[in-house]
Amino acid sequence: MQATADLRHAVQLEDLGYEVAGRVILSGLTLRSSARRIGVVGRNGSGKSTLARLLAGLLAPSRGTLRVEGIDVQADRKAALATVGILFQNPEHQIIFPRVQEEIAFGLRQQGRSKSEAAAEALRVLALFDKAGWKDAPIQSLSQGQKHLVCMMAVLAMRPQLLILDEPFAGLDIPTKMQLGRHLDRCAIRLLHISHDPGDLRGYDEVHWLDRGRLVASGAADLVLPRFTAEMIRQGGLDDLSQLSD
Ligand SMILES: Nc1ncnc2c1ncn2[C@@H]1O[C@H](COP(=O)(O)OP(=O)(O)O)[C@@H](O)[C@H]1O
Ligand SMILES: [Mg+2]
Known part of the structure; x- marks a missing residue:
């Protein structure tokens, strides 16, 4: 057990809360x-x-530990910025600048690149x-x-090792x-794709099923997704919308 925990995994959560x-x-x-x-x-x-926010180092865990590509993303923000990228559901929450090239250059500036380097890399x-033509x-x-x-x-320009898709x-x-x-398929980086829709994760190497804050199943996509779908259809037959405390 101890030996497994010591191995370096790309994504490693230990009793995270x-x-x-x-x-x-x-x-x-x-x-x-x-x-x-x-x-x-x-x-x-x-x-x-x-x-997703914990993995990107945007929140601090209350319990346990979390490492991405060997990095403590919460403690080492600089390394985290170079290692983990995140794409949110709503681009309006991500976009800051009025024009395309400056938006792409911004992340590169955050990583410490000079203004001219960032502009050139954004163009590339x-x-x-x-x-x-969108520049x-x-x-x-x-x-x-x-x-x-x-x-x-913008996120791929920063060349993350792990891209989180929320x-x-x-x-x-x-x-x-x-x-x-x-x-996305064309880029060679590691993806951690989060979705309520099993269709988005078809063919993925591994799928982890999260239910009320706990992992309930992990395994190959063709094993976990049909179980998830069956359970969602079962729950769809219930009326849990009427419960306020859940
Ligand atoms: N800052 C917060 N304060 C209070 N409740 C929160 C906060 N962040 C998330 N939650 C609650 O935690 C639960 C999980 O939220 P979230 O991580 O957004 O779930 P998901 O992305 O799976 O829809 C929800 O019930 C949400 O209301
Ligand atoms: Mg969400």
Whole structure:
């Protein structure tokens, strides 16, 4: 047991817990994985976004430990910025600048690159995605899918080792979802994709099922996802919306 815990995994949670205002949001999460495509599935409110924020070092655990690519992301913010990227569901929560190139350059400036280096690298990434023409485009003029792509380019420009996707495709139409998915498939970095929709995680190397702040099952996607779907259909037949305290 001890020997396993000492091995370096890409994502390593040991008895991780998170509480806010006396309420337990996550508890007893132990997960060790070096898979390239890791999925986390769970209902709304199961704690997925809280886990995403912990993994990105944006929240401090209340219990246990958490390492990403060997780094204590909460304690070492500089290393975390170089290692973990995160894409949120709503691009409006991520975008700060009015124009595309400066938005992409911002993360690179945060990583300590000079202004000219960051601008040049932002252009390089735009060209890589065949979007050099977007450089001076006002972000507000872009469609929702295009805004998602800007966020994706901005985070990939920072060359994270792990990219956390917190339901970034929820609410997008099927073609946009497929197009963004293809961009992701092309990049060689490790993905930790969080979703309530099992369809998003089909074919993933590993899926971890989160329910009310606890991991209830882990394994290959074709084992865990059908069980999850069956349970969601079962719960859909109940009326848990009427309970206020859950
Ligand atoms: N800062 C907070 N204060 C109070 N409750 C919170 C806070 N953050 C999350 N929660 C609660 O924790 C639960 C899990 O939230 P979240 O991680 O957003 O779940 P998910 O992303 O799976 O929908 C929800 O019931 C939510 O209301
Ligand atoms: Mg969420």
